[in-house]
Amino acid sequence: MNDEFARLEPGQEQAIQKARKRVIESIGKNMDLYGITQSTGLLYGLMFFQDKPMNLDEMGQAMEMSKTSMSTGIRTLVDLNMVNKVWEKGSRKDLYEVERDWHQTFADFFVLKWRKAVEMNLTALRRSRSELVKLLDEASEDTSEPLRTAVDGDLDKIGQAIAYYLWLDRVIDLLESGGIYEHVPKEPRPD
Template identity: 40%
Template sequence: MKGASSEFLQKIEEQYIEGIADNMRTYGVSATVGRVLGVIYTNRKPMTLEELSTETGMSKTRMSQVVREMIDLNIASKVYEKGVRKDLYNVEEDYYQTFISLFTSNWQKVIQKNKMIGKRLANQIHKELEQNDQLTEETEEELNLWLTETKQWMNYYQWLDELVDFFESGEIFKHVPKPE
């Protein structure tokens, strides 16, 4: 932008960072993570915890927690730069990959948790059906309905698991291509 003032550029950068923060809320991630993602992204190079703390006004301890959360979400990583002794952190610069990382990271946790719940419920129901010879016909029917429901539950989470794989493999782009 020829002749753009540094104040104008600063405002653009702040709006960009706030836009990312708003997007993160949509993905179920804190706006704080979004702001830090935006700060690193607009910096256009890896940053230390100290630099991030200064830039955001957060404590180094809080910054460390936020960066750890970003690494867990697969949207940031620790990087090495020759001659730099402090840990540096960078973010994924591909918007599509950031979306996939956020989408799949959140769903993987839900999928694993609910698969465990489904297995536990199915085991409990099977055990009750096999070991309790005092069940009324009505109770046995109800337990079998719950067993069917649990199987549908497990099928749903298996389907979600396959959907996550569809995104992570990049197969999604064969069906919904990125714009040129």
């Protein structure tokens, strides 16, 4: 019997496990938002309910999966700052625990992903804008009107896209700095 459930009355452990399983399965199914496989999401859900860090052997046993699969899943979760590697005196195995602050997990993940996308898209947009402006500057009198019509339309669209990515960059800054919580406060934990 698990020490965690040693003092419970009959049926209480099953009720707790059922409630946990529902949450774990829900987390697993929704992790595609983070680009994570369902099995890695289930691993995260399992670890969420642990009161102590786990090693790969414990995870593999609990999930009935290979140590290699657990290692791959943990590496993904660590890279996304959703799980932290921790040190525990007397343990020679690597131990891991879930980052409990889901607000921070969300912020870390989306800051990382969105910042990369913003930089990539702004670079492409600015380069294209520069090339189109140069094309207009070098155009002959004969082609300038049809060319100007086509290029102006594209420059307008590119300008709108740049404005969007600059706005998104400010949203990312709010997430990264924690300033988002001034505009959208964290909900108090329900009792």
